[in-house]
Amino acid sequence: MLFNSINFVIFFIVVTTLYFALSQKYRWLLLLLASCYFYMAFVPIYIIILGFTIVVDYFAGIYIENAKGAKRKLFLTTSLIANIGVLCVFKYYNFLNENLSILLSHLGHGNPFPFLLILLPIGLSFHTFQAMSYTIEVYRGNQPAERNFGIYALYVMFYPQLVAGPIERPQNLLHQFYEKHEFSSERVSSGLKQMMVGFLKKLVVADRLSIYVDTIYSSSSSQSGKSLLVATVFFAIQIYCDFSGYSDIAIGAAKVMGFDLMKNFNRPYFSLSISEFWRRWHISLSTWFKDYLYFPLGGSRVKSISRRYFNLLVVFLISGLWHGANWTFVIWGALNGFLLIIESTLKIPFTTTSWWKRIIRTFITFSLICLTWVFFRASTASQAYDIVKKIIQFKGSLYFGNPKDHFLYSIAAILFLLIIEFMREYFPQKFKLFDNKSGIIRYAFYTLTIITILLFGVLDGGQFIYFQF
Amino acid sequence: MKEFKIFLSKAAVLLIILIVSDVVIGFAITYVFNKQKSGKYFITTYALKNTNQDILVFGNSHAAQHFNTPLMAEKLKVSAFNFGVQGQSMLYYYPIIKSVLNYHKPKLIIMNLDCTELSFNPTNYQRLSIFLPYFHQNKYVDSSIYLMGGGEKLEAWSSLYRYNSTIGYILFNVSNKSENKSYKSLGFDPQYGNFCQKISMENENSISKKIKFDEKIIQSLSSLIKDIQNAHIPLVVTTTPLLYGIKQNAYRDKLKLLLMNSKVDYWDYANDESFVNKCNLFIDQAHLNKEGADVFTNMIMERIIKSNILNGSGTSANK
Incomplete structure (x- = not known):
């Protein structure tokens, strides 16, 4: 269901009216059902994929919280593999396979792997990243694991930001589902x-x-x-x-x-400057990459300057790939990375x-x-x-x-x-x-x-x- | 509850302001809209309300740019008008011709159809938005607006929505800066220049391999033919020349068969040797320039004279 459609206007009025008419106890359920309906209005079957990652991450969160030592990392890795795996299959498989075909044909071989005739689930990269931020934050101890499966599912599926963000963090969104929101004109x-x-x-x-x-x-x-x-x-x-x-x-x-x-x-x-641009553009994604990729790589606090530039480039290459499975997006990401490196080298004032x-x-x-x-x-x-x-x-x-x-x-x-x-x-x-x-x-x-x-x-x-x- | 009442009262005030604005501004735009002296809306309004000519030409840009109606009026000593509108299809001609037949009986109707006229193309339905300014003025037009689907039925109640994205076009055609598609040009839309210096990037006339007929268009065409024949008005269906011609295809075959079964004359110039590969007569691969349009119109006129249609005999429809 597109925001710019009459269907959405009707949907929004009905859901909002029911939301304020219902008691707090049932509001999350209404939002969850509404979000499922909203998502299924695109391609209904893909809710199964979303459901799969929700189940995996829900249990991963609880296991991470309950486990100690290396097991915590194991559960986090399992969750990340599940999420990135879904992304790889639905978003990157055909891209990788196409490049493999080109490579093998240059070597005089055929590609034994078939291409998948699948449509990319709408907003997959957005809700996958939102789900990953949950398990990472639970692992880091910044967020307690959510015990209510419905509330966790709603965190991933909340319809206003389900298909194109903003990519939320559990610390900002999860607790809001428990708060009672009175009608305020x-x-x-x-x-x-x-x-x-x-x-x-x-x-x-x-x-x-x-x-x-x-x-x-x-x-x-x-x-x-x-x-x-x-x-x-x-x-x-x-x-x-x-x-x-x-x-x-x-x-x-x-x-x-x-x-x-x-x-x-x-x-x-x-x-x-380009660096300022990236602080103002798609802030929820930029900060996601900063918190979960750039900083873990060492960010700008690494000793060698070449390592810092490498970190920047890696982040922007992955950001490019996040946007789409095409070399154009990779080049786009690389260009932004290089521009930031040049800017940093020239020491342009903020x-x-x-x-x-x-x-x-x-x-x-x-x-x-x-x-x-x-x-x-x-x-x-x-x-x-x-x-x-x-x-x-x-x-x-x-x-x-x-x-x-x-x-x-x-x-x-x-x-x-x-x-x-x-x-x-x-x-x-x-x-x-x-x-x-x-x-x-x-x-x-x-x-x-x-x-x-x-x-x-x-x-x-x-x-x-x-x-x- | 108090908060909700405050909100409702604010929303009610805004709604009233919006409804009043919609009606008042809509009324002002309608006034300007009806002052247009050229363009697609002038042509459409003229067809729906005022036409009284002897020869009426209907079709899309191929009709508008190829039938030199002033030349026809001069040579044939009859009145003529070209109702061709760029980008339109049978879904547009149907309510227009139906409306004309309600109040006028011309001596000849020329319906210019493309070789792919019977194909299904979703754009044909989107382009029916041309009728939005005429919502609630004519039952045929309203039925066409409903064909657009979606929320058009609801949205068309807003006067402002009916004029969506048309203000610039309306103002230009009120200013009388264009003589094309005007009363003065009898609807004719001549094009100048030629295609000899231009490179064709892809063959515009290539037909998709996947054949999909539009049953609505087939029904509309059959219904129109019946109505025109019942009114004893001579009808000729034409297809205008193409620079590279066109191969036989399922749409063309079906059109020919439908017209033959309905006993309608079909004058097909798509592969006419006088035009094929003559880049000096074309402005692009599917549209003749003024020179080409004159040649084509002369050929059509000769045929009209030869078949004696204007005197009430000659075409299959009248036999």
């Missing part, structure tokens, strides 16, 4: 406002830009450098609005019911007080991030390479799309987003729109937002990009 309004912002980002900006991006990238060989440059910039905005829009809807929906989910985006395109330096650094950071997005969006590494080459050559005329007014909508949507984000970044206390003290201004902006969505939104139920991960 202020809180519900705040949640609904955040959802509205999410819908605006997704429907008016992301899905509008995707029309142009899809057209240009699907025929990149016959497109000009100018069109490819515009499409790449559009994609940078599209992916931000698509994913942060999803996160806003997820966080808002949870907030309506009284749950606090972690912030996932913090206006990343205003970053002054911040600057000069406004013109801020503008130049923001522009350079955005341009470099756009370069990496080419590899993220392209179907193959060679397509990405050709696109970058054409962009640098900067030849040919700009394609404005058909009909042309859609291009104008895209530009208008970007300008609108830029103004809003700029105001929120640099003047957070001024120009409050949804939280303005004046009721007239508040209601005017609620109305304007809904009118904008109805008049300019792309309302054909487009898929969220991050669902595929």
